[in-house]
Amino acid sequence: MTFLKKLSPFYYLLLFYIIVSFVLRIVLFFHPITQTSFTWTDTLSLFVFGFVSDFFVFVLLSGFLWVYLIFISNSKYYTPYGYIIFGLLLALLLYVSIGNTILNEYGSALPKIAIAFLSVKTFLFGLLLFLPKYRNQIRFWLFSFVIFIYVVLILQNGISEYFFWNEFGVKYNFIAVDYLVYTNEVLGNIMESYPVIPLFSALFIISGLVTYFIVKKSKNYIQSIPAFVEKIKLSGIYLVLFGFSLLAIPFLSSKENAHNVFANELQANGIYKFYLAFMHSELDYFKFYKTVPNSEAYTQLKKQISSISGETTWRQIQNEATENHKNVVLITIESYSAEFMKMYGNEKNITPFLDSLANKSLVFTNLYAVGNRTVRGLEAVTLCFPPTAGESVVKREDNKNKFSTGSIFKQKGYAVKFMYGGDSFFDNMGDFFTGNGYEIVDKKTFEPNQITFANIWGVCDEDMYHKAITEMNKEAAANKPFFNHIMTVSNHRPFTYPNGKIDIPGDAKSRDGGVKYTDYAMKKFFEMAKKQPWFNNTVFVILADHCASSAGKTELPADKYRIPAMVYSPGFVEPRKYTNLMSQIDVMPTVFGLLNFDYQSKFFGQDVLKPDYKPRALIATYQDLGLIKDNVLTIISPKQTVKQFQLTLKPNQKIGSDFQIHYDQIPVTKERMDLVNETISYYQTASDMLKKKKYQKIN
Template sequence: MMLFEKKSPYKQLLNLFLLSSFVLRIVLLFHPITTTSFSWAEIIKIFLTGFLTDFFVFITASSLIWLYLLFLSESKYTKPWGYIIFGGFLSLLIYVACFNTILNEYGGVLPEIGIGFVALKTTFFGLMLFLPKYRKHIRIALFSIAIFIITLIIIQNSISEFFFWNEFGVRYNFIAVDYLVYTNEVIKNIMESYPIIPLFIGVGIITAFFTYKIVKKSMPFLEKLPSFQEKIKSTVGYIALFALATFLVPVLAKQETSTNVFTNELQANGLYRFFLAFRNSELDYNKFYKTLPDNEAFTLLNQQLEIESNATSTQIIKGRTTEIKKNVVLITIESLSADFMKMYGNELNVTPFLDSLATKSTVFSNLYAVGNRTIRGLEAVTLCLPPSPGESIVKRKDNKNKFSTGSVFKEKGYSVKYLYGGDAYFDNMEDFFGGNGYDIVDKKTFKPEEITFDNVWGVCDEDMAKKAIQTMNAEAKTGKPFFNHWMTVSNHRPFTYPAGKIDIPNDAKSREGGVKYTDYALKQFFKMAQKQAWYNHTVFVIIADHCASSAGKTELPMDKYRIPAMIFEPGKEASINPILMSQIDIMPTLLGRLGFNYKSKFYGQDVYHPSYKPRAFIATYQDLGFIRNNILTILSPKQKVKQFDLSLQPSKLPVAFQLYYDEKPKNTIDPTLVNQTIGFYQTTATLLKNKRYQKK
């Protein structure tokens, strides 16, 4: 078969892809984030199944390479075919340059890209047609450029997978799909986070080396291009192999069945994982997950919440105290894992202010984030319902007019705002919060003189703190109480911040520096707030959006979802509440503290209410977890169910602040907990799908 002959560039590119995938697996196997050990059987499975998967993924992903090589031909330049083809290219160029095409309908830079591509194709075809003496040299030059681009894609993909693993501890997933949408922010983040110039030089040298080797080995192929009959045989062979690959790649993916998540991730192919994440951006719960009859699912929900009527989550909430309309400031802190704080055992002193504030607050020491992305945290504290599989509600088209914390406060006469130091367009926050009645204060509202420092994610947290104080002062003058939700940005890669603020250099680009600077900025915010007339009539809720990392040995490692949360109210005594709870409970608990009476659709509950039954929700974009009675139940696509017994690892810390659990697979599944898990997640999906989670 032509494509797999030794001289074939297709064979050389296949070898490069397999080599880069093999090296990448070895690197990831020994990466510090891969916190587990492997048996010899697991290692053999990782590399053997991984090799087969890589081979067949390349077959399916390289169809354009195959077509390119297929159309390398000498005969197409003979008369009259060469002139006919050139005339066709010329006509196409005139058409895309002078007339309205489908590219113009899409707008943006697509028309220019289309014109440029057709112009280059026409020019080079014309040169090879009319300058036959130089045809060989032009072909080699164009071939070398094509091989360089393909080689660069292969090398760059391996580098990208490494950095993605470095950030998340997994192969490409749903987050990688998001990165394609927000390319500008992602590229700027990479530019500011890593030594780009040495990295680009290194990638360029490696790419140039392999390009040279491939072009050199392919010279016999170029000097004697395959005949028409050889191409027909090759085409039949490739189509058969392509069909086999489309069948075998999913079959091989089903072999990722180890209880060790790292084994499954290393065995997988990143490109195929990306394809799956792209295709499954929205997962239909009833299609992919274990279900119950709807009436049974809502009956189970009714047992957990005091539901007003069936097939709904509506409840009548009566306040525990006399209703108090204090101002409320909700601060969600970017990537603040519990283990950054002193009370959870951290000895680096990176959160001195928050550590101090905790001693004056109600601390919820056993609270879990619902997910591992900012938009999941925002969804949790705004809509107060369990996470949904696939894309966050924040990113969905049907994300407006939901029952939310903002709608409750608005009903009580509050002004409601979302404050964000970056551009709220990112991650669809502007559309979500604006569509749910929030006024938005983001980077676009800043005057140039109000910005002392910014990076790709927005203005530094100090600048946002000053803007927040200005905003709240203006709101206080209206005589209306206010609810302001501030999302911080500085504790995010590249971890850059103003110089001279903390004892970690601003160019260190370390996670600890990002944490400590955000802590410093919060201290400045509270210093300014204490001087304002509204301060003593305000309640502050401080909670993380998610942890700094979600990688672990199991699908849902407990310590990677534990986040700090506290409610600070000037003049109130401090306390510690160790009850198991979820991120979706923090705002209903705050509303209970204010004594609010309201008609609720929240799944989140006031944890001080006598009817509250301790539980927590943790999830990825596809694995849905439910914690209760020291058992973690996980629902996964294809109707899979797992359960783990949770046992605390030995620690010198008080039980309320111990983070680390051993997660041991249960031999016998507890059906009651499985059904309760289904009840929560299935009814959530049903209400959202049928638009029954809208505000009144």
Template sequence: MQLFSKQSPFYNLAIFYLFVSIITRIVLLFHPITQTSFTFFDSIKIFFLGLISDAFVFVVASALLWIYLLFLSNSKFNKPWGYIIFGFFIALLLYVLSGKSILHEYGGSLPEIGISFIALKTILFGLMLFLPKYRSKIRFALYSLTLFIFVLIIIQNGISEYFFWNEFGVRYNFIAVDYLVYTNTVIGNIMESYPVVPLFIGVGILALIFTILIVKKSKNYLDELPNFLDKIKNFGVYIVLFLISIIAIPNLAKLQNSSNVFTNELQSNGLYKFYLAFMNSELDYNKFYKTLPENEAFALLKNQIPTISRESTSRDIKSNTIENHKNVVLITIESYSAEFLKTYGNDQGITPFIDSLATKSLLFSNLYAVGNRTVRGLEAVTLCFPPTAGESIVKRVDNKNKFSTGSIFKKRGYAVKYLYGGDAFFDNMEDFFAGNGYDIVDKKTLKPEEITFSNVWGVCDEDMANKAIKVMNEESKTGKPFFNHWMTVSNHRPFTYPDGKIDISGSAKSREGGVKYTDYALGKFFAMAKKQSWFKNTIFVIVADHCASSSGKTELPVDKYRIPAMIYAPGFIEPKRYTNLMSQIDLMPTLFGLLNFNYQSKFYGQDVLKSDYKPRALIATYQDLGLIKDNVLTIISPVRKAKQFQLTLQPKGGLNTDFQLFYEQKPLAKERLDLINETISYYQTASYLLKKKKYQK
């Protein structure tokens, strides 16, 4: 059982990981931010139970190391297996180099990464195959490099946990997940905040020293590699340990039940906390953000939504005229920034159809997306709910039976569907929409003859447009009204689409091409829709899910949240322009107002055409939660921070005031406490309603 002997790298790395974990706990225990005292029992939990948890976490986290060690072998270079394996690597490399692999389909830097990795693997295997007398030296070099990488990761994780604790006073949570999403911003912040070069040099030297020690202790492992029978035994033992660890880790986490929060945090394992944060997708609002007394927060919210009562957003929406049960088609367009449209000053001519449709629609010229991911946009138009801290509700476990736009239509006998050109399993969309009463029409439901072009994200928007027309034709035969929500996919990397449709080749893989092809496909959809019997009795709502890019000079660059939105219903809704500030969450409640729906609402979104609407917009990342109002952007973020920026328009010549996009964001000279409290009221109450399950249908 060489893999588990004291000379094995697995054993030595485990000891090293536990050593670093103990040192990390001691450092965090005596950190100035840990302002509490611990009982003897607390100390036992922190170090004894914590160490056991660390050991189990290492077993799971070291799976890749175990696989690497398992495949160390001399026999695989014997004839004919060595040549077969080498031939496989050559074939795989040629496939990736052909430019037709799935890596190339996705685009970006993925093909280069894939080619580099496979080429390196092929070269190294070839050297070890054809130069057997150098095989042991090459293997030793690769073995040492592998151990160095694992040692470096262990040390880097310990240091990262220190800095995270230094800022937030907890182990990893969803903020750490957020940091992986916004890598560029985080790296920039680190570069400005810490002496990065000396720190990295120090970490590198430490990693090198400990790697040398571990290599010296375990180098005999390479001289006596396990035979096949030993590997089978090792495999069995590791699998048993792995399964025990999978069961033990969450059960040990349940023992983190002290009334002392610091005891629980120090007892926990940072890697497991990171995993939980990633899976649960939530960030405790009350723990990390500025708060108000609950009744005060709802009282402030009532100033914005006057008809709500008590600690809820429930209110009666009344109309003076009869309800109009027209069909509704909601189209959310992938990554469609307002700045793509000619209306907003773009001179590339890439949105001719949408520009034309805007002149025939009720156009909302000053509307902001709530976030910068598709699931945030879907959440906004489906739940009409603020973007709470952490991941979108779409991706959370508790995402079903919510008060939604679909539930409003369902109560009126509408057929309710979600249409998506890809696999709706992606981003948890299928689970979310099915769990809220929508029927799903996605790529899986298309017949082979209905697909003319597809890429890694799904069928092209034309194919889905054709499918949507078929679905709506069938629905119209039932005599029931329908509500269909179609999410487009073509304006997404790798920006590939059928050639010959627009004047930008699909092989160019350009953002401009993706934008223009989506515009073309929407034009085709509406051309087909106008020929159908149901067209005159249908309202079309068109809105982007988010902008194409979210990065900027500030945490929340407002121009990166401005999106096009319009409601099109010739003969029913008069073409005009609504210019007041509004949010993505207001779009569907405004539509319900146009349809004269009478219902009890829980929406935070409001009918912006009503006289009591007060202009504002909510925008956010996973942790920075913002409110735009009175030309001020207020941002609340962990840990209980608040920032405010004066928004000063930077006008672009020759462009109508309603379509100006760019603002200078300067720190506010004098704090507007009223706006800070209003921002808190939106996000705190939203978090409260979710936590208390008061946003169910």
């Protein structure tokens, strides 16, 4: 066979990978979530640069294939070398299985992985050594299996990228890395959300057909194994391409710089995006973002929070009236966009109870979530702290003993609990809340008879609320005020819930159904709560953790961060609408103001009802950090980049002016440096406070 044919396993797999990637880009290009139009230069760039990037990524991914093919030979089975090698493999397997190796020092699953790998390797080597008559057949099936695994992984990655785009409107990012960590919940979610059996049946059938074609075209490699010199040539070609790929891939990634975010995402290679997300789970603000001297950053922050001084956010909060130690119940609703509610223009009547409750509450009509993940929402209402670059504080190692909402309540003599219908291990919630003085009530604390319905995320909201009522009755009986933070789970894909509760079947897996059942369960909670003796002495705070979707035309589409929020306490909190711009981090400091709490504060969040509050909102992803103020969105990003957009209202005549959500985001022609500096001040000082451990609780 010619030397070119000896490369056939590589270039047929490469061809298949390129075809799958090209088809995926076409599908995502026309996907409904891709809400934008592309210029011809954007279109050309995303396909040309995307193709070249895919080529080089495949070169790196084919490293295992190269190692496997290079080591195919007959000479290693000749006497006595074959028996020596087999003996060494067997001895190594026994040593790793029985002995105390360096792998045991690292612990976790590493020793088991090594044992499994060596077991398979020793077994297969033994087969090829002791069954020479069947060596060619065994080698053929091993070769076919390796090709099949590559084909399956290529197809599986394409499917995964599609579903990830379908959910988030981007290629892989931090969330995909999280999904590898929390495989139980994520795999369960997939099993319950999608037709997995037909999907994977089709996947394996197609993979089998493609494998058959590739093996048929490239089996001559194992039928006529290359000589040593030819393997050297193959290795030389591969290693040169491998080295060039290491340089080319980051360079091509730097070309993802179009103004159209969707064009950048479509151009990107998903596997490389996953690698970047995995390697950069924490971003050092001071290395990657535009900075000013720390003293200037804190001076700028003082213009926004006038009572701070020095390089800290510490200040004394004083109220003229007497403190009121009412119970506080904070409900954060999973994935709940403002546009679900009637007052924001929704005409489907899927939030009838919350719509009615809003008329009896202090409603924050112009409030923005800080992020697009549950952990960001929990961080915002617990730490009242800006969303710093990288992972949420909830998921960081240094996440304990922080200055928090719970620490203030504890100082005031409250019992403090975090209640969650799922397993609080997920997203590190249990570690975070326990480490900050909260008692945890999660699915593990439920008795079997307390669970009427559950899916992969946890018990249904009704079950969680029943449990919450039971816990609150115990707390009230102890004559101690309580603060209970409840996190819901039912409004999350797969959107399954008990049948017969609302007019949308619980097995329809409909987002509207999830929203409506969440509303129904909350209605039942308040019906129960009103019958309890502690109800009239309780303040209820209700808001979303984040919106249902964060995909949009720009890095930070403002409408995808608008969430509902309200405070309900009949006879104590006057029903009205607060229409000024505000952030999720301001909710709890405002509640403390309603209770007239005197306390020492480090919160970046502020009491928006005070006269010195200056309206603004903070919104972010894991790397793009934004500030909304004066109808301008300022975004600071890695590589010291800054962007600004003028927010021009796109009015909806059917709804009131206080509930308008949608804006055109037009790049500004003249940079507002005052807003750039203010944006930097929030995020730089927050990063500094964390880095220097200045945001610890006050003892």
